[in-house]
Amino acid sequence: MESIKNFIKKFNSDLVLLTGMFLFLFQLLGDLIESVYMLDLLNETLDEKAGGLFFLFTPLILLIFREKVPDYFLEVLAIIATILRLISPFLDSANRIITSGLGVGCIMLFLPIYFSQSIKDQNLENKEKISLKLSVGLASAIMLSITFRALNATVDISSYSYFQFIGWVIAIFVILSIISRILEKKTEGSTNISNEGKILSNEKDESRKNIRFKGVKLLSLGIMSVITLNYFTFISPTVISRWTEGDYITISIAIAVMVSATILILTFKPEILSKLNSRILWIWNGLFVASLVLTIAVHTFPFPANPTSDPVIINHPLGIQYYIPLVIMIALLPIVFIDFTLLSRELIEQHPRPSKIGAGFVVGSLFFILVMFMLVFTNIWGYVEPVSQLFRNLFWLPFLLVGITIPIMGKAIFKKRMLEFKSLFTNLRDKIIIITFIAVLLVGTTVSILAWELRSKTQDTSGITSLRIMSYNIQQGVNIYGEKNYDNQLALIKEINPDILGLVESDTARMTHGSSDVVRYFADHLNYYSFYGPRTVTGTYGAAILSRYPIIKTTTFFTYSDKDEVGTTEVQIRVGTTIFNVYLNHPAGSTDARQAHMDTLMNRINSKPDVISMGDFNHRNNTIYYNMSVAILQDVWENALTRSVVGSSFDPSDRIDHIFVSPSFTVSETQYISIPESQSDHPAVWTEIQF
Numbered sequence: 001m002e003s004i005k006n007f008i009k010k011f012n013s014d015l016v017l018l019t020g021m022f023l024f025l026f027q028l029l030g031d032l033i034e035s036v037y038m039l040d041l042l043n044e045t046l047d048e049k050a051g052g053l054f055f056l057f058t059p060l061i062l063l064i065f066r067e068k069v070p071d072y073f074l075e076v077l078a079i080i081a082t083i084l085r086l087i088s089p090f091l092d093s094a095n096r097i098i099t100s101g102l103g104v105g106c107i108m109l110f111l112p113i114y115f116s117q118s119i120k121d122q123n124l125e126n127k128e129k130i131s132l133k134l135s136v137g138l139a140s141a142i143m144l145s146i147t148f149r150a151l152n153a154t155v156d157i158s159s160y161s162y163f164q165f166i167g168w169v170i171a172i173f174v175i176l177s178i179i180s181r182i183l184e185k186k187t188e189g190s191t192n193i194s195n196e197g198k199i200l201s202n203e204k205d206e207s208r209k210n211i212r213f214k215g216v217k218l219l220s221l222g223i224m225s226v227i228t229l230n231y232f233t234f235i236s237p238t239v240i241s242r243w244t245e246g247d248y249i250t251i252s253i254a255i256a257v258m259v260s261a262t263i264l265i266l267t268f269k270p271e272i273l274s275k276l277n278s279r280i281l282w283i284w285n286g287l288f289v290a291s292l293v294l295t296i297a298v299h300t301f302p303f304p305a306n307p308t309s310d311p312v313i314i315n316h317p318l319g320i321q322y323y324i325p326l327v328i329m330i331a332l333l334p335i336v337f338i339d340f341t342l343l344s345r346e347l348i349e350q351h352p353r354p355s356k357i358g359a360g361f362v363v364g365s366l367f368f369i370l371v372m373f374m375l376v377f378t379n380i381w382g383y384v385e386p387v388s389q390l391f392r393n394l395f396w397l398p399f400l401l402v403g404i405t406i407p408i409m410g411k412a413i414f415k416k417r418m419l420e421f422k423s424l425f426t427n428l429r430d431k432i433i434i435i436t437f438i439a440v441l442l443v444g445t446t447v448s449i450l451a452w453e454l455r456s457k458t459q460d461t462s463g464i465t466s467l468r469i470m471s472y473n474i475q476q477g478v479n480i481y482g483e484k485n486y487d488n489q490l491a492l493i494k495e496i497n498p499d500i501l502g503l504v505e506s507d508t509a510r511m512t513h514g515s516s517d518v519v520r521y522f523a524d525h526l527n528y529y530s531f532y533g534p535r536t537v538t539g540t541y542g543a544a545i546l547s548r549y550p551i552i553k554t555t556t557f558f559t560y561s562d563k564d565e566v567g568t569t570e571v572q573i574r575v576g577t578t579i580f581n582v583y584l585n586h587p588a589g590s591t592d593a594r595q596a597h598m599d600t601l602m603n604r605i606n607s608k609p610d611v612i613s614m615g616d617f618n619h620r621n622n623t624i625y626y627n628m629s630v631a632i633l634q635d636v637w638e639n640a641l642t643r644s645v646v647g648s649s650f651d652p653s654d655r656i657d658h659i660f661v662s663p664s665f666t667v668s669e670t671q672y673i674s675i676p677e678s679q680s681d682h683p684a685v686w687t688e689i690q691f
Contacts, residue, residue, distance in 0.1 A: 012133070012424065012425075012430075013176075013177040013178075013180035013181055013184070014130075014133050014137075014177070014181070015133050015136060015137055015140075015424070016173050016174065016176075016177040017078060017137075017174060017177040017178065017181065018114075018133055018134060018136075018137025018138070018141075019136075019137045019140040019141050019144070020078075020082070020141075020170055020171070020173065020174035020177070021078060021081065021107050021110055021111075021137070021141075021174070022137055022138050022140075022141035022142075022227075023141035023144050023145060023170065024081055024082065024085045024103065024107060024174075025104065025107045025108075025141075025227070026141060026142075026145055026230075026231055026235050027085060027145075027156065027158075027159060028081070028084065028085055028088060028100040028103040028104045028107070029100075029104050029231060030156075030231075030514040030515065031088050031089075031096050031099075031100035031159075031514070032052055032053070032055070032096075032097060032100040032101050032104055033053075033372070033511065033512060033514075034484070034512065034513055034514040035049075035052075035093040035094070035096045035097045035100065035482075036049045036050055036052050036053070036097060037376075037512040037513065038093050038476070038478045038482045038483070038484065038513075039093050039094065039097075039482040049094075049097060052097040052098075052100075052101040053101075053369055053372075055101035055102060055104050055105035055108070056104060056105070056108055056365035056368065056369065057108075057362055057365055057366075058105035058106070058108050058109040059108055059109055059112050059357075059358040059359070059360075059361035059362050059365065060358065060359075060362055061109060061358065062109070062112055062113070062116075062354045062355050062357065062358025062359075062361075063355045063358055063359065064355075065354045065355060065358075066353055066354070066355050067353060067354070068354065069113050069116055069117070069354050071185070072182065072185075073113060074110060074113045074114060074117060075178045075181060075182055077106045077107070077109055077110045077113070078106075078110055078174065078178050079175065079178060080102070080103075080106050081103045081106035081107050081110065082171045082174050082175060084099045084100070084102055084103035084106070085103055085167065085171065086164075086167060086168060086171055087099050088100045088103065088159075089159045089160075089164060089167075092481075092483060093481075093482045093483055093484075094482075108361065108365060109358075111361065112220075112354065112357040112358050112360070112361045113354065114134075115344070115347055115348060115357050116353075116354040116357055118130045118348050119348055119351040119352075127345055127348050127349060128270070128345060128420055128421045128422065129422070129424060130344070130345075130348060131341045131342070131344040131345035131348065132266055132267075132270055132341060132421065132424055133424065134340065134341070134344045135266055135337045135338075135340045135341040135344065136263055136266050136267055136424065138226070138227070138230070138337065138340060139259050139262050139263045139266070139337050140263060140437075142230055142234055142235055142259055143256065143259050143260060143263065143438070143441050143442075143445075144170075144441065145235040145236065146234075146235065146236070146237060146252065146255065146256050146259070146441075146445055147256075147441045147444050147445045147448070148166070149235075149236050149237075149238070149515075149516070150252065150444070150445045150448040150449045150452075151163075151444065151448045152521075153452050153517075153520055153521045153524040153525065154236060154238045154509070154515075154516045154517040154520050154521055155486065155516045155521055156514075156516070158170070215350060216347065216350060216352045216356045216357060216359075216360045217359065217360040217363045218360075219343055219346055219347045219350075219360065220347065220357065220360025220361050220363060220364045221360065221363050221364045221367055221405060222339070222343045222405065222406050222407075222408075223340065223343050223344065223347070223361075223364065224361065224363075224364025224365065224367060224368055225364070225367065225402050225405040225406045226336055226337075226339060226340045226343070226406055227368075228367070228368050228371060228372075228402050229336060229399075229402045229403065229406070230336070231511065232375065232398075232399070232402070232511050233399075234255060234259070234333070234336075235515060236509075236515035236516070236517075237251050237252035237255045237256075238252070238509050238515070238516075238517040238520055239509050239510065239511075239515050239536075240255070240295070240326070241509070241517075242507075242509035242510075242517065242532060242535060242536045243295065243296055243299060243535060243536055243537050244295065244299050244322070244323065244326055244535065245299075245316060245317070245318075245532060245535055246323055246326055248449070248453065248520070249449055249450065249453050249454075251326070251330070252445065252449050253445065253446050253449065254330045255330055255333065256441075256442055256445045256446070257442065258330055258331070258333040258334060259333070260438045260441070260442050261334070262333070262334040262337045263434075263438055264434075264435070264438060265334070266337065266341065266424075267423065267424050267425060267434055268423050268424075268425070268431065268434075269423070270341075270421035270422065270423060270424075271421050271422065271423075273338060273341065273342070273421050274420070274421055276338070281335075281338075281342075281407070282407065284332060284335045284338075285335055285339065285406065285407040286407075287328065287332055288329065288332040288333075288335050288336070288403070289400070289403035289404055289407075290325075291325045291326075291328040291329035291332060292325075292329050292399055292400075292403050293396050293399060293400045293403065294325035295325040295326045295329050296395055296396040296399060296537050297396045298322050298325060299318075299322065299535050299537050299538075300393060300395060300396060300537050300538065301314065301538070301558070302393075303393060303558050303560075303561065303565060304558065304559055304560040304561075304596070305560075306560060307560045307592040307593070307595065307596045308596075309560055309596075311557045311558060311559050311600045312557065312558040313555065313556075313557045314555065314556050314557070314558075315554075315555050316531075316554040316555065316556070317554075336406070339406050339407065343406075347360075367405070371398040371401055371402055372398075372511065374391055374394075374397060374398045374401075375395070375398045375510075375511060376512060377390075377391040378391045378392070378393070378394055378395045378397075378398075378539050379507075379510070379512070379536075379539045380564075381539060381564075382561075382562065382563035382564055382588075382589070383563075392539070393538075393539065393565075395536075395537040395538075395539065396537075452524040453524070455527055457527060457528070457529060457548075457550075459548060459549055461549065461575050461576040462576065464575055464576055465690060465691060466668070466688055466689060466690050466691070467499045467500060467575065467580075467688070467689055467691065468496070468497065468498045468499050468500075468686060468687070468688045469498060469499065469500045469501075469502075469612055469614065469636075469659055469661075469686065469687050469688075469689065470493065470496055470498035470500070470501045470502070470684065470685070470686040471502045471504070471584075471614035471615055471616075471657055471658070471659050471684070471685050471686075472489075472493070472501065472502065472503055472504065472678075472680070472682075472684045472685075473504040473505050473586075473615075473616045473657060473680060473681075473682035473684075474489050474503055474504070474505060474506055474518065474680050475505050475680045475681045475682065476505055476506070476507070476508050476513055476518070476542075477489060477506075477508055477513070477518040478680070478681075479676070479679055479680060479681070480675060480676055480680070480681050484514075485679055485680070486516075486518055486521055486522075488679045489522075489679045489680065490521070490522055490525055490526075491679075492673070492678070492679050492684065493522065493526065494526070496684075496686050498548075498686055499547065499548045499549065499575075500545070500546075500547050500548070500549075500573060500580070500582060500612065501522075501526075501528070501545070501546040501547070502543070502544075502545055502546075502569075502582075502584040502614045502615055503518070503519060503522070503542070503543070503544045503545075503546065503584075504541060504542070504543055504584065504586045504615050504616045504682075505541045505542055505586070505616070506518055506519050506532075506541075506542035506543070506544045507534075507536050507540065507541060507542025508542070509536055510536050519532055519542075519544040519546070522546060523546050526546065528546040528547055528548055529546065529547045529548075529549070529550055529551045530544060530545065530546045530547070530551070531544065531545050531551050531554045531569065531571050532544050533545065533556055533567065533569035533584065534556050534558070534565070534567030534569065538558070538565055538567055539564070539565045540564065540565045540566070540567035540586075541564060541567075541586045541588070543567060543568065543569040543584040543585070543586055543615065544569065544584070545569055545571050545573075545582060545584050547571075547573050549573050549574060549575045550573065550574050551571050551572070551573055552572050552573070552574050552579070553571060553572040554569075554570075554571050555569075555570040555571070556568065556569055556570065557570065557600065557604070559587075559593070559596045559597045559599075559600045560592065560593055560596040560597075561588070561589050561593050562589045562590050562592070562593050563588045563589030563590070563593065564588045564589065566586070566587050566588065566589070566593060566596075566597050568583060568584065568585050568586075568587075568597070568600075568601060569583070569584040570582070570583050570584075570604065578610060578691060579610065580610045580611075580612055581605070581608045581609070581610060581611045581612070582611075582612045582613075582614075583601065583604075583605065583611070583612070583613040583614070583615075584614060584615045585597070585601065585613065585614070585615035585616070585617055586615050586616045586617075586618070587617065587618055587625075588618055594618065594619065594625055595624075595625070598625045598628050598629075601613070602628050602629070602631075602632065605632065605633070606632060609662065609664070610662055610664070610665075610691065611633060611660075611661065611662045612659070612660075612661050612662075613629065613633060613659075613660040613661075614658065614659040614660070614685075615657070615658070616656060616657050616682060617629075617656055617657070617658050618656050619656060620653065620654060620655060620656055621652075621653060621655065626658075629658070629660045630660070632663075633660035633661060633662060633663070634660065634661055634662075634663050634665075634667065635658060635659075635660055636658075636659045636660070636661055636667045636670045636685075636687040636689070637652065637655065637658075637659075637670050637672070637685070637687075639667045640667045640668070640669055640670035640687065641666075641667065641668050641669065642668070642669050642670075643669070643670045643671065644669075644670075644671045644672075645671070645672050645673075645674060646671065646672070646673040646674060646677050647673065647674030647675070647676075647677040647678075648674065649674040649675050649676075650672050650674035650683055652672075655672075655683075657682055657683055657684075657685050658685070659685055659686075659687050661687075661689055664691070665689040665690065665691050666689065666690040666691075667687055667688075667689055667690075668688045668689065668690055669687065669688045670685070670686070670687040670688075671685070671686055671687075672684070672685050673685070673686075
């Protein structure tokens, strides 16, 4: 233990601490928002649980400390945040709101205090090093997040099952870095006092302080915007993959390479920053923001305006031109961390009081919450009227606001000024350590992704005459108690062992669900082919189809909606010489919306052979919508040779989850698995057909 402590002290205790704090911030923030969302999802409304977000406003505490923060306050906050990060995964959602919220609050207080303490030493070279440490720490945390998710098919492995020991190892390094800081403070106490005197003697008159206070707020807002953008987007590349249905392997590895390259440049060749003039910075930022917004916008389509409008039909894959903005955005990614470096340096340059930095971070936290709700409203635009209606089909808008806020709030950093960035590491041993660290993460990410995604799926289809089909509304991978339930749902799927699986309410690859991808998680663990269906940028429930056999054609179509976007997934699956036409549905809204959906669905099904139509139809037996299906298809429950129910809460007359198949098939068996045995808030249904 002593040797590890000495290693951290010699290497760079601050860099280890910052990496840990940024990583824990992303993880705890994910736990907090996900827990609030999962519990409120049960009621389809926002309630007092959303108050957990007020933990983001803990920097208000710094208003008490006008001149100086108590000694060791920063270290105490880091220790508490670390402990809460270790505890949080063991708790249920309700208690996790408290622990993760407190942890987020500690780190949100830690960051402005770190800036405040960094101001004590106004040596020019030290200011540059501090800003570099902050950016390298942030980028390293993102790289760790990418790797941890790659290891476990998009679910952070360091918070998962017995692999939580990884989180404990990181926590040990963080604690040792804190011990190193405390020891350094004890040996350099007199120097700190001297520096504090310099700060006080160099302060200008009150009018100048007031001007700088406004600048501090803007700089803090820019810093929080960088954190927000990374939390929304880059900590989990599957998020971007689901925006675009682009290749997950390429996107993930490309982002990992760019983040790794940025870390190496900022660590070993930071003098490059000194050569970036104002024009280059503005152009680079402008191109990055434009490519970010276009990456989303080109995959956002106008929806049918009224019930009689033609459906919007999207065939996959799209042309290569749709992915040009994505390529540009990833190539320009380093500007995010360059901005963070320059924003941090400028904030330290102004040496504001702790209270002013705290006020600035409160503004940043408020901005984070506002854009977060904007992003949520694009997905639930029909549920929080009248505000949410304003954000329908505007998924790109929060990213535009965050993107332009970074350079605009930090416009002062683009002015030509004295920049003397020097390498953080000068001796060979330290360089070898940082290169090894990056190499391990990059190789680990690449190998893990390839291992999950490129496993052989070859199936012998000769002699197959039956298929088992399952329709499953998984409620975003959540059970009836509001707990994340991926593994129990996966266990149920494995027990049923379907050949074709329809997952409704599966759009978890977004910020509100911890940026984990339940569809990829299931598909990778089952080793199935999959098609996600409607992209997350379209604001649908999510309708994904997984298959043991190759999916050879994929389409989504959107019909009129006045509550949720009604996106239906249509695929063709080849089993031997037979091609099945499979549809997964989840209509919602008024009678007009559901009628428009059924009209389009039946028009597309009509006259096609070997049809499977399934999902959460939101209608019961003997409704006009149900009768439209059974007019040309057969209900597998009504026509099964044998049928059964698992559990006691199932009432056949209340069925809204259905499977319909072509009349040419023989339905040998159908089973409904009722709540709570279904591990969701809907019954699961499966059937076996002979063909």
